[in-house]
Amino acid sequence: MNLTRRRLLKTAAAAGATVVLGGCTSTAAETTRPVYAPSEPVRLGFIGLHGRGNDLLKSFRQVPLAQVSALCDVDPQVLATRMGEAKAHGESPMPFADPRRLFDSADIDAVVIATPNHLHAVLASWAAQAGKDVYVEKPVCHDVREGQLLLAVADRTRRIIQAGTQNRSDIGLRAAFAALHAGEFGAVSAVRGFCFRDRASIGRLPMPLVPPAGLDYNLWLGPAADEPIMRKQFHYDWHWVWNTGNGDIGNQGPHELDLACWALGDPGLPESVLGLGGRFAWDDAGETANAMAAWYLFPGGIPLSFEVRNLAPKDKAAGAYHGIAEAAIVVECADGELHAHRGGATFIDHAGKIARTFAGDAGATHQENFITAVRQRQSTLLHAPLAHAVPSADLAHLANASMRIGVPGDAQAALAAARGHRELGEHVERLLGILEGYQIDLAKTPMHIGPVLSIDRSTGLCTGAEAGRANALLQRQPRPGWEIVV
Ligand SMILES: NC(=O)c1ccc[n+]([C@@H]2O[C@H](COP(=O)([O-])OP(=O)(O)OC[C@H]3O[C@@H](n4cnc5c(N)ncnc54)[C@H](O)[C@@H]3O)[C@@H](O)[C@H]2O)c1
Incomplete structure (x- = not known):
């Protein structure tokens, strides 16, 4: 029947x-x-x-x-x-x-x-x-x-x-990564991610914000702690408070971290992570970083480095990496660089010439892909399954955890933390240049320089000396009634 x-x-x-x-x-x-x-x-x-x-x-x-x-x-x-x-x-x-x-x-x-x-x-x-x-x-x-x-x-x-x-689901990116994985650009040696998004301060209120009239605040809070909201705007700006958001590395960042994981062949969780950065120039109710760098190492040994920047650079050219001034990733290959971002990719050879262009559609069929998989009852048809999306989200959480338990430090300390990791050093130098443009004195407003966290790849939690403090941030206790029961 x-x-x-x-x-x-x-x-x-x-x-x-x-x-x-x-x-x-x-x-x-x-x-x-x-x-x-x-x-x-x-x-x-x-x-x-x-x-x-x-x-x-x-x-x-x-x-x-x-x-x-x-x-x-x-x-x-x-x-x-x-x-x-x-x-x-x-x-x-x-x-x-x-x-x-x-x-x-x-x-x-x-x-x-x-x-x-x-x-x-x-x-x-x-x-x-x-x-x-x-x-x-x-x-x-x-x-x-x-x-x-x-x-x-x-x-x-x-x-x-x-x-x-x-x-x-972007057609251009799917073609570009298929070519990358087929070895058409040579072996991959490093992946760099850039979350460059100019943003503004969210302000600070003298008294806690009153939620919109009639809003069910208990349901809005869900598993989050009941803390006073001191920002000016109720919706959207929850991104910049740890209780509800994850900063820009956990907002725009998951898109580029996900591209990076895709480029690396979806390796799952990293073995080690380092995060450093802070919130500068804005005196507001936000807590998350607006200038941040992260470094990840996966079992294959190819480093992934990542940079988050919400402060508009005073010198646009100096704020860019190889012409990239928006959110994107750069895959360093033996034959050149693959630049990938929402809406497509380009492969640039060592002479600086665009050798291939992959025009994309910004993932226009992503929702249709979901409906197709639902109708066919085939998870394997999904372009963005949880098996990929959970690790790319976790990369944001792990770097944030390292940064948040970090020690205060100045420019020299930040550069010292990056020593031995070429790409991380480049990111830190660029960030220091941005902060200099804003005349930030890191002696007065220091960076948070995180330790290298060792990760148990089966749980995503931290092991070793930092486990106690890092894992407290990686697994919060939800408010009663909001537990996920498997
Ligand atoms: N894929 C993308 O390109 C993309 C783009 C933008 C935003 N996002 C993601 O979408 C999410 C929403 O972002 P946004 O900018 O719309 O945020 P928002 O704060 O503007 O809107 C969130 C809405 O959810 C409602 N809400 C809160 N708790 C609820 C609950 N328990 N039940 C029902 N509704 C509830 C709020 O009242 C609000 O209307 C974020 O997680 C963001 O990261 C993804």
């Missing part, structure tokens, strides 16, 4: 298979996974609808058989705006203020999560445990432990889970 998916779901419901997780009561989904009928839509629930969630709504609307069936946001004004827009599109989605109630709905097949970072792993886990397939934004976890738990949940529930690292 050819059972449809929905009939199987009903069968599971009738069998009374119920799981209760973190306040989310849901019917266990089918373990057998027949494909969708040819004209059967995938009924999508969108969670977090402000900036990125709105972009994703627009993208999924372009995908055949992707149906906007539910909208969820804890901010009633954001929810009302998106409900109005959906109506104008001829849609009639169910509105939800609480994602757990959306997970309970038998009329939703898959969810799209674009909440702040600290909610990604727990909501993705609960959705998967409720039988939903999941598209979850990057970074897919807010710390290393969350990523491990999410992987375990994904493994057990066997849901289709795509990460929002859309570069993996």
